[in-house]
Amino acid sequence: MSKKKFYVVWAGEKTGVFTSWDECRRQVDGFPAARYKSFSTQAEAENAFHGGPPSKNITPAKRFEDLPVNLRPNTYSIGVDAACSGNPGKMEYKGVFIDTGTEIFKSKVYEQGTNNIGEFLAIVHALAWQQNKKMAIPIFSDSVNAINWVKAGKARTKLSPSKQNEELFEVIHRAEEWLKNNQIKVPILKWDTKSWGEIPADFGRK
DSSP states (O other): OOOOOEEEEEESSSOEEESSHHHHHHHHTTOTTOEEEEESSHHHHHHHHHHOOOOSSOOGGGGGGGSOGGGSOOSSSEEEEEEEEETTEEEEEEEEETTTOOEEEEOOOEEEEOHHHHHHHHHHHHHHHHHHHTOOOOEEESOHHHHHHHHHTSOOOOOOOOSTTHHHHHHHHHHHHHHHHSOOOSOEEEOOHHHHOSOTTOOSOO
């Protein structure tokens, strides 16, 4: 007996998650530039549908195919990163699906922030985003400090509040309150840049 599969159609007569190949085929047969893929579980299929179709170019997950299986990262995960022009300076952060590189959220640019603050906020944003979407997959960050801050429930920054970064400190406070009132239910992991290259959420400004 063959194992049941779930089919995602991103571009077809109808889009969504389908529970049989016949249903999927009716949506994609004869449809120009149809985009679809099968998955082994409904959760994977639903997450993939909401994340958008994989790029037709090299996806981040392809990077790791030459590595031994036990040394590859779990690509069914979210990666976060921050960028800061100066220290402190203009700061922003974002989160992507590791396997496809699809961007799932991106912050505005905040004045007078730091990279560690951005990484901290990105992790908390990814936690809250998952909770809202009823998802539970690992989160990768390349910042040890930010991971430790999240686990401690507090941004242990040495940056002083000022008129310029008043809005940023309000966001930090909301993130700390979220951590205080919600349980972390997913692994928060350190991205191994040396072995895996830059995290797929990297802004590419180094």
